[in-house]
Every structure is written in structure tokens, then in C-alpha cells.
Amino acid sequence: MTPSLPEPASRLVTRREAEPLLGYAPGSLKAVMQQQxxxxxxxxxCRVKGRALLYELAALQDISQRGEVRSRRRAGSDPDGLVTCLTxxxxxxxxxxxxxRTHQMTAAEYRAEHRLPATTAxxxxxxxxxxxxxxTAAMADDPDLxxxxxxAALPQEELLRRSAKARAGTDNLPTIQAARAAGAHRTLPAAQQARQDALEAKAHASGFTSMQDAINRTRSMTNKAAAERIGVGITTVKRWRRKPTDD
Known part of the structure; x- marks a missing residue:
């Protein structure tokens, strides 16, 4: 019976050596590992006593989540807190x-090359x-800032013109339109719920069990008086009073 050969030991590498193998920029893996x-x-x-720490490459590869070079994932950083260069x-x-420094291009040229929205982070x-x-801290320390x-800012018309020019190449892309439509559908319900929660909080703060309870108990008052009693606007009171009530 032929004896089985021992499995080769995992390759040991320093963080600097692992960076190109895992897709990290020079010096970035150390920062990521310190944060997480x-x-x-x-x-x-360690290769030298107290210096050049060595890691098992296989273990690093299992944990690292390298993004695909041509990924079209949403804007923002990956789980490591980094942004992938699509080039x-x-x-x-x-x-x-x-x-x-490396590709000799501006951010606008980069977005145009990869057909990314002008708002991509x-x-x-x-x-x-x-x-x-x-x-924010600087503005708090210097109110005149x-x-x-x-x-010093450009006129609003010029900013709008530049924004429209930057977005002209991506606004009509089906993927961009679909993403924006999905975002709008998610945002509207969230805004409506936030508004409802704020009204309920004001009603509770004024001594009512709910906003509907506040409307019911102030129906004998004028719109203005009811609004002051509940702590909301007159338009809000009018809108709630027009809602059909359950008999």
C-alpha cells in the first residue's frame, strides 16, 4: 500500500505580500485588519523577531471578499470599507x-468610461x-465659514448646468432608471411612515393615546385651536378631519 503524501503546508505571507494576491492597494490591508x-x-x-508577521495565505483568502474588476455593484464601500477601482x-x-496618479484620469472621466452615474461615490x-x-465641526467653530x-461658490445656474452635463451620459441607461425607480418606491413609504410616527409622537406628548384619538377629542374646537392643543399644523388637523371615520 502506497503511503499517502502529507498535504503541503499553507503558504505563509506578510500582509504586504498578500495585498496584490487579495486585490488590496499597497498599505491598505494593514488598515483594514486593524479596523476589523x-x-x-x-x-x-514572524520572519524577523517581532517584525514581518506571517499569515496563512489560504486563511486570508477565505476571509477576503475581493470584488470583481468589472463589478456593477452599488456605490459605496465593500465589507472591508474600501472602494474597488473598476479599471x-x-x-x-x-x-x-x-x-x-495611476490612470491619469479625472473622476468624471472614470465615471464616463465605466458608464457610472455622476452621483456614484x-x-x-x-x-x-x-x-x-x-x-460640520469647522462650521460650528467658525459661524462665518x-x-x-x-x-466663493459658483452660481446656482452654473452648478445645475454642470450637473446636467455630468449626468447626460447616464440618465437614460435602463439600469440607472430602474435603480432610481426602485429607490423612489422604497423612499416614499419610509417618508410616509416617518411622518406618521412624528404625528403620533406629538399626540402622545399632548396627552392623547394616538393621533386619531386627538382628532376625535378636539372635534368641538376650531381647526386652529385643535392644532394648538395637539401641537401640529392647522393643515394637518384639516386633513385628518376629512378622513372617513369608522362607525
Whole structure:
């Protein structure tokens, strides 16, 4: 009986060596692993004492979720918090610098080449959130900042013209229209529910069990008086009073 040969040991690699094999940009895998420590395997050895940690490549490949180069997934970052470049397949936290440095193209040219909507995000979600927080904090520290920004901004007509020009190549794509239609269907019910929840909260705060209870108990009042009693607008009271009631 021929003895079975031992299975070859898994290849050991450093994070730097694993990056091109997993589709990560140089230096990005370390940041991802630090942000998601519970998701990634622990190192099994080190090439130099205390340095150059080694990982099993097979274990990294099992966990890594590399996106397809020509993926048409929704805008935003992947589970690793990175955005895939559809030109080369590398993943970055922000595509803008990579596009200019490596592919010599602007964000608008990149979107046009891959037929992406002009509103497609080219930054990871947390990067955009961080920038938003930074801008919000800056405006809070400097109340005059918004005024200076508005003064320096282009006229609204020019912004609208540029926006229309950027979207001209993608607005009529069936996939884009379908995505926008689906988004509208999802957004409308959510907005209606949020409105209903806000009215119910105001009714509860005014001592009623529900908005309908508030309307029923204030029918003897004028629209204005009822609105003040419930804490809503007069138009809201009129609309609710026109609703048919169950006998």
C-alpha cells in the first residue's frame, strides 16, 4: 500500500505580500485588519523577531471578499470599507488620488468610461462620514465659514448646468432608471411612515393615546385651536378631519 503524501503546508505571507494576491492597494490591508481585528486570523509566525508577521495565505483568502474588476455593484464601500477601482481591480479608501496618479484620469472621466452615474461615490463610506463631521465641526467653530463658502461658490445656474452635463451620459441607461425607480418606491413609504410616527409622537406628548384619538377629542374646537392643543399644523388637523371615520 502506497503511503499517502502529507498535504503541503499553507503558504505563509506578510500582509504586504498578500495585498496584490487579495486585490488590496499597497498599505491598505494593514488598515483594514486593524479596523476589523475580530474578522481576520492571527499571525502564525514572524520572519524577523517581532517584525514581518506571517499569515496563512489560504486563511486570508477565505476571509477576503475581493470584488470583481468589472463589478456593477452599488456605490459605496465593500465589507472591508474600501472602494474597488473598476479599471485595475485594486481597492482604495478614496479613488480620486489613485485615478489621477495611476490612470491619469479625472473622476468624471472614470465615471464616463465605466458608464457610472455622476452621483456614484468614489470614497469609502467612513471617509465621507469623517469629512462630513470635519466640515460640520469647522462650521460650528467658525459661524462665518458658511457665508464665505457661499460667496466663493459658483452660481446656482452654473452648478445645475454642470450637473446636467455630468449626468447626460447616464440618465437614460435602463439600469440607472430602474435603480432610481426602485429607490423612489422604497423612499416614499419610509417618508410616509416617518411622518406618521412624528404625528403620533406629538399626540402622545399632548396627552392623547394616538393621533386619531386627538382628532376625535378636539372635534368641538376650531381647526386652529385643535392644532394648538395637539401641537401640529392647522393643515394637518384639516386633513385628518376629512378622513372617513369608522362607525
Amino acid at each position: 481585528k475580530n474578522r481576520w486570523p492571527a499571525p502564525v509566525a 485595475c481591480g485594486r481597492r482604495y479608501r478614496s479613488l480620486g488620488p489613485h485615478l489621477a 468614489l470614497m469609502a463610506d467612513d471617509v465621507r462620514a469623517s469629512l462630513s463631521r470635519t466640515r 458658511v457665508g464665505r463658502m457661499r460667496t
